[in-house]
Amino acid sequence: MNNEKKWSDQEIAAIGSSVVIVGSLVLYWVLQFESTIELLELAYGSVNLFNNPLVF
Amino acid sequence: MINEMLLQFAHWMEAQPYSQMLVAGYFSYNWVEATHVLTLMLSIGSLFVIDLRMIGLILTEVPASKLAERLHKPMMIGFVIMFITGALLVYAKPVETIQSLWFRIKMILLVLAFINAWVFNARMKAADGTWDMDPVAPKALRTGAIISLLLWCGVVTLGRYIPYDWVDCVNTDNPTILWAAGCVDQLNAL
Amino acid sequence: MLNLLLSQYRKTTILFLVLILIAILEAFEVRTSIHGNTLPYFEWLKNSSWLGIIGTTYGSVYATVEAVHLISMAIIGGTVLVADLRLLGIILTDIPSETITRGTHKVFRNALIFAVASGIFCAAGVADKVYYMPVFWIKMLALIAGSCFVFLVKQPLLNTVPHDEIRPWTLRLLAVCSLLVWFTVAATGRWIGFS
Numbered sequence: 001m002n003n004e005k006k007w008s009d010q011e012i013a014a015i016g017s018s019v020v021i022v023g024s025l026v027l028y029w030v031l032q033f034e035s036t037i038e039l040l041e042l043a044y045g046s047v048n049l050f051n052n053p054l055v056f
Numbered sequence: 057m058i059n060e061m062l063l064q065f066a067h068w069m070e071a072q073p074y075s076q077m078l079v080a081g082y083f084s085y086n087w088v089e090a091t092h093v094l095t096l097m098l099s100i101g102s103l104f105v106i107d108l109r110m111i112g113l114i115l116t117e118v119p120a121s122k123l124a125e126r127l128h129k130p131m132m133i134g135f136v137i138m139f140i141t142g143a144l145l146v147y148a149k150p151v152e153t154i155q156s157l158w159f160r161i162k163m164i165l166l167v168l169a170f171i172n173a174w175v176f177n178a179r180m181k182a183a184d185g186t187w188d189m190d191p192v193a194p195k196a197l198r199t200g201a202i203i204s205l206l207l208w209c210g211v212v213t214l215g216r217y218i219p220y221d222w223v224d225c226v227n228t229d230n231p232t233i234l235w236a237a238g239c240v241d242q243l244n245a246l
Numbered sequence: 247m248l249n250l251l252l253s254q255y256r257k258t259t260i261l262f263l264v265l266i267l268i269a270i271l272e273a274f275e276v277r278t279s280i281h282g283n284t285l286p287y288f289e290w291l292k293n294s295s296w297l298g299i300i301g302t303t304y305g306s307v308y309a310t311v312e313a314v315h316l317i318s319m320a321i322i323g324g325t326v327l328v329a330d331l332r333l334l335g336i337i338l339t340d341i342p343s344e345t346i347t348r349g350t351h352k353v354f355r356n357a358l359i360f361a362v363a364s365g366i367f368c369a370a371g372v373a374d375k376v377y378y379m380p381v382f383w384i385k386m387l388a389l390i391a392g393s394c395f396v397f398l399v400k401q402p403l404l405n406t407v408p409h410d411e412i413r414p415w416t417l418r419l420l421a422v423c424s425l426l427v428w429f430t431v432a433a434t435g436r437w438i439g440f441s
Binding site for chain 2: 305306309310312313316317319320321322323324325326327328331337338341345346349350352353429432433436437440
């Protein structure tokens with residue numbers, strides 16, 4: 001039933017803006033994740049959240 | 057006496073390797089802290105929606121007890137996360153936290169808030185049904201909701217004060233504050 | 247053709263034009279050049295405006311406003327979670343999502359007003375620092391995008407059209423978008439304090 005329905009202006013605008021916002025935010029968080037992993041690797045030599053050479 | 061014991065306990069925690077790792081790790085403390093703060097949206101967020109419903113400020117068309125019942129689970133998930141991350145934060149900086157006046161008042165408010173929640177729940181169960189569709193809950197529940205809102209606002213505010221150093225042991229010589237904050241050494245030096 | 251677009255697909259056309267405009271502005275590096283010129287305003291905000299002066303002089307006032315900011319954030323989070331988890335069909339499934347959307351929006355809006363007002367005060371107190379923080383600007387962009395999204399797109403659609411006439415996937419996408427954008431605003435906000 002849904003497939004035969006006409007795409008309304010509001011719905012297209014809603015999908016369009018959601019896709020743009022979700023897309024850019026997901027990209028942002030993925031990049032943050034990657035740079036954090038890189039930073040931790042630089043700091044500790046490997047990604048290890050709990051083994052801290054400053055302490056041990 | 058109890059202040060000495062708490063301080064001893066704090067020193068013991070501070071000496072733990074995991075406590076030191078939590079503070080010295082690159083982001084570990086920040087992540088725990090950020091989780092603690094962001095989970096406010098789940099725990100206190102759900103709780104405030106319930107409280108505001110009782111006062112008639114939100115979702116007045118939804119049966120009040122149903123809303124309270126349905127939001128109970130997400131709220132409790134939130135509070136469990138708050139409790140775990142909060143305990144980790146104390147564990148990471150035990151001496152500062154246990155000797156913080158704000159932290160101590162916060163804990164008292166937390167106890168009061170939980171007693172209030174318990175009374176509120178009992179009253180809600182006892183007053184079952186008739187008022188459910190009213191935009192505003194009966195007076196007893198409304199009072200409970202307002203007390204809950206105020207107590208939790210206090211808890212958040214005091215939580216925010218903890219990192220500030222206005223009344224840290226080294227920054228005050230008022231004996232009452234020193235005693236209330238458990239500043240054993242400073243109190244003995246007076 | 248243009249008339250048809252403007253009359254029948256007004257919002258879509260505007261969205262499209264806005265996106266094109268953003269792309270053009272980015273291509274000419276307008277944002278970067280504006281950013282470079284706003285430093286004096288941030289310095290004024292911290293050193294000369296009464297907001298900045300109060301914020302830097304009275305630590306207790308600053309911390310209390312921060313707490314107001316946090317409480318507003320909690321209320322925003324609560325209303326967003328209730329409304330969007332209902333749209334996703336996770337909680338309160340036996341209550342119409344129209345009722346939930348309508349019922350939570352007013353409180354959400356008021357909490358957002360409080361959060362923005364207290365946020366301006368908090369930012370004024372450390373304006374010379376936040377100016378240099380990418381995470382602050384990410385938060386501002388997410389805040390603007392999120393507000394436009396909620397007030398110009400999401401609410402108009404959800405308030406005028408019965409939800410069973412909207413495709414279920416559109417509703418889910420709207421909910422995910424709103425959850426993600428407000429989570430980002432809150433999380434980047436917390437990170438400003440750490441940087």
